[in-house]
Amino acid sequence: MDNPRTFHVKSFGCQMNVYDGERMSELLQAEGMTAAAEGSDADLVVLNTCHIRERASEKVYSDIGRLRRDDGSRPMIAVAGCVAQAEGAEIPRRAPAVDIVVGPQAYHRLPELVRKARGGEKALDTDMPLQSKFGALPARRRQGTSAFLTVQEGCDKFCTYCVVPYTRGAEVSRGWAAIVDEAKALVDGGAREITLLGQNVNAWEGEDERGRLQGLDGLIRALDALPGLERIRYTTSHPNDMREGLIRAHAEVAKLMPYLHLPVQSGSSRILKAMNRSHTAESYLDVISRVRAARPDIAISGDFIVGFPGETEADFEDTLKIVAAVNYAQAYSFKYSPRPGTPAAAMNEQVPAEMMDERLQRLQALLSERSLAFNRATIGKRTSVLIERQGRRPGQMLGKSPWLQSVHVETEAKIGEVIEVEIEGALPNSLAGRMLTLTPTAVAA
Ligand code: SAH
Ligand code: SF4
Ligand code: F3S
Numbered sequence: 001m002d003n004p005r006t007f008h009v010k011s012f013g014c015q016m017n018v019y020d021g022e023r024m025s026e027l028l029q030a031e032g033m034t035a036a037a038e039g040s041d042a043d044l045v046v047l048n049t050c051h052i053r054e055r056a057s058e059k060v061y062s063d064i065g066r067l068r069r070d071d072g073s074r075p076m077i078a079v080a081g082c083v084a085q086a087e088g089a090e091i092p093r094r095a096p097a098v099d100i101v102v103g104p105q106a107y108h109r110l111p112e113l114v115r116k117a118r119g120g121e122k123a124l125d126t127d128m129p130l131q132s133k134f135g136a137l138p139a140r141r142r143q144g145t146s147a148f149l150t151v152q153e154g155c156d157k158f159c160t161y162c163v164v165p166y167t168r169g170a171e172v173s174r175g176w177a178a179i180v181d182e183a184k185a186l187v188d189g190g191a192r193e194i195t196l197l198g199q200n201v202n203a204w205e206g207e208d209e210r211g212r213l214q215g216l217d218g219l220i221r222a223l224d225a226l227p228g229l230e231r232i233r234y235t236t237s238h239p240n241d242m243r244e245g246l247i248r249a250h251a252e253v254a255k256l257m258p259y260l261h262l263p264v265q266s267g268s269s270r271i272l273k274a275m276n277r278s279h280t281a282e283s284y285l286d287v288i289s290r291v292r293a294a295r296p297d298i299a300i301s302g303d304f305i306v307g308f309p310g311e312t313e314a315d316f317e318d319t320l321k322i323v324a325a326v327n328y329a330q331a332y333s334f335k336y337s338p339r340p341g342t343p344a345a346a347m348n349e350q351v352p353a354e355m356m357d358e359r360l361q362r363l364q365a366l367l368s369e370r371s372l373a374f375n376r377a378t379i380g381k382r383t384s385v386l387i388e389r390q391g392r393r394p395g396q397m398l399g400k401s402p403w404l405q406s407v408h409v410e411t412e413a414k415i416g417e418v419i420e421v422e423i424e425g426a427l428p429n430s431l432a433g434r435m436l437t438l439t440p441t442a443v444a445a
Contacts, residue, residue, distance in 0.1 A: 004043035004076050004114060006036040012059060013050030015235065016197050017081055017104075019148040021048045023137050024080065024107050030138040031111050039067060044076045044114065049083035051163050053337035057083050064095045076100070076117055080107055082167035086340075088126045099123065104168055105153075108136035128169045134178060140185040145388045145416045146231075146400070147191035151179050151219065152198025157238065159265075160276045160343040161308060161336060164199055171199075176206045176219065183223050192416050193231035193386055193400075194223065202237040202246055217245040217253075224255045230418055231386060231402075235261045236303075239279040242287045250295040258295050259329075259404045262287070263303035267322030268315035271308055275344070281322055288326055299329035299374065299403035306363055307336040307356030309347035316359050323366050329374040329403060331367045335360050368428055375405060375426035385421050385433060387413050401431065409433040 007028045011021035024046055025035060036042035047063055050056040060083050068074050078100035079091050085103035092098045099117040102110055103126035116123040154169045155162075183194055196219070198204060204216045212218075216234065223232050232255045239262055249256055262284075266272055269280040279287075291298055304319060323331075335356040338345035378401070385399040385407045395410050399419070408430060413419045421433035 002043070003118065005033055006042045007033045007044040007046065008036045008039045008042035009046040009048055010039060010063070011048040011081070012056060013048070013052065013081060015148055015195065016150055016153070016199065017048055017050055019150045019197055020081065020104055020107060021046075022143075022148070024048065024110060026138055026141050027108065027110055029141065031114075039075070040069060042075050044078065046078045046080050046110075049079060049081035051082035051086045051167050051339070053334060054339070055337070057086075060091075061095055064097055067097070076114070078102060078110065078113070078117075080104070080110075082163065085126050085167040086163060089124055092122050092124075101126065103127070105129065105133055108133040132172070132174065134174060140182060140189060142189040143186055143191050145191065145386065146193040146195065147186045147189075148197050149179065149182055149186060149194050150174070150197045151216075152201050152204040155199040157200065157278070158276060160274065160347075161305065161339065161345075163339045163342060166341060168199060171203060173204045173206050176208050176214065176222075179219060180222060183226060183229070187226055187228045190416060192229065192418070193233065194229060196220070196223075196232070196234040198234075199236065200238045200241060201234045202241040202243070215243055215245050217243075217249040220246075220249050220253055220256055224253045229255065232256050233259060233404075237262050239264065239277075239284045239287050242291070247291055247294045250291060250298060257402045257404070258298040259301065259402070260291060260298055261301040261303075262291075264322060264326075265303060265305050266308065266311070266315065267318035267320070268311070269318075271311055271315050271318075274310060274347070275305075275308060281318065285322070285325060297403075300326055301330040301404075302326070302328055302332070304331060304333040304363060304367075305336050306333065306359040307351035309336070309344055309351065310349040311336075311351055311359075316363075319363065320366060323363070323370065327374075328367060328370055330371050333360060333363050333367060372426070372428045374403075375428070375431060378403070378405070378423045378431060379426055380423065382420060382422050382436065383433075384418050385409060387411070387415050387417050387419065389415060406430040407433045409435050411435040 009021045009025050011018045039045045049060045077098050080102045084101045091101050100113045101124045105128040106125040113123040152173050154171045155165045156171045158165050202216050208214045264284050267281050387397050387399040389398050391398045420436040423431050425432035
């Protein structure tokens with residue numbers, strides 16, 4: 001096989017998977033390759049996979065089939081991400097067109113694997129080396145207005161339905177200095193908003209430059225001091241790691257946005273116990289009320305699983321009740337998907353598919369009614385919008401409100417600027433705003 005000159009990375013998973021995809025692109029660019037817009041044009045295609053639910057997991061195999069070109073040739077194919085970690089050598093056995101398999105903790109070695117694959121060998125690396133991949137990656141390149149920054153990886157929680165502890169490994173916090181340096185590089189590269197990422201981001205801890213133990217709130221306060229950075233967000237948090245300092249940061253840190261993604265999964269404490277979630281419906285509601293006391297306008301978002309093994313109609317109604325009690329601004333809901341090797345997959349009383357469908361529809365109807373109500377409640381309000389890209393119509397730009405709603409607005413403001421708008425209209429997934437003033441944004445030092 002020839003030396004690949006162009007590459008295409010396609011990410012299928014969560015924000016951390018997207019972050020990994022960006023870092024792989026930067027790594028391949030540092031090797032002298034250039035990015036191709038489409039997979040079919042590229043010499044090397046990296047499928048950065050997700051294993052969280054069956055449908056996400058199977059997508060990779062249909063994509064591999066589609067990579068054959070009209071003349072019968074195909075690009076070099078690398079499978080990265082969580083399916084690579086979970087299935088390893090099984091992947092080239094099932095799909096012989098795959099040349100490289102590389103796990104989420106080993107992708108800094110992608111260039112070596114490409115060299116090995118060029119020799120016609122299958123190249124596989126699913127190690128979870130003790131020393132972190134981050135130190136071996138090249139410096140960050142120019143990013144969009146809103147950038148991701150992984151600060152914490154892995155999970156020790158072992159919810160009984162979830163593959164993440166197996167595909168990402170144990171909980172590890174990145175060091176303070178590396179994170180602050182990366183944040184500075186992102187801001188220098190044009191980022192105005194940074195979202196700190198981790199499977200359990202609020203479990204992050206580390207020592208600051210003076211050796212004091214800090215939690216995520218300490219890190220957020222340090223980033224708050226970065227000139228040129230306008231907004232800070234973080235995701236995903238676990239209810240049990242929602243400590244007092246972080247809650248207080250929502251009242252005190254100006255750049256920390258009023259938005260919290262805090263998955264509850266179910267409103268039934270019995271099901272939560274079977275899920276090994278280590279919180280109850282009551283303890284979750286208690287966290288929410290403490291967060292709201294600190295920041296009354298905060299938008300709460302969540303994740304839900306319907307049809308976990310043993311879920312009765314009464315359990316499901318408890319989920320509807322918690323949705324009403326929390327009044328989510330936004331939420332993701334999924335049908336339970338049994339994942340190989342997880343304890344829940346072996347549980348009795350799997351819920352029939354039709355019942356799951358029916359429950360998911362009821363839950364989603366309630367959630368979308370709530371998010372429309374949340375959006376409508378912002379009509380008439382004045383708020384800041386960070387401009388992220390051009391809209392579809394000429395003169396129209398698209399940005400985000402502090403509560404993570406998409407806002408369409410006619411403006412001459414440029415990407416990366418923060419403007420003041422009045423919200424005039426609301427749809428289920430976006431708002432329409434009228435520009436009031438252009439507030440000059442600080443220029444990165
Ligand atoms: N660390 C985060 C998110 C992990 S994965 C957390 O603790 O919440 C993102 C979401 O996928 C989960 O919140 C859950 O709602 C969903 N999910 C995970 N495993 C699943 C499974 N086996 N079936 C259906 N949904 C699942
Ligand atoms: Fe998965 Fe639970 Fe860990 Fe979230 S906390 S990543 S759902 S095991
Ligand atoms: Fe998927 Fe792995 Fe993220 S399984 S959700 S890509 S951690």
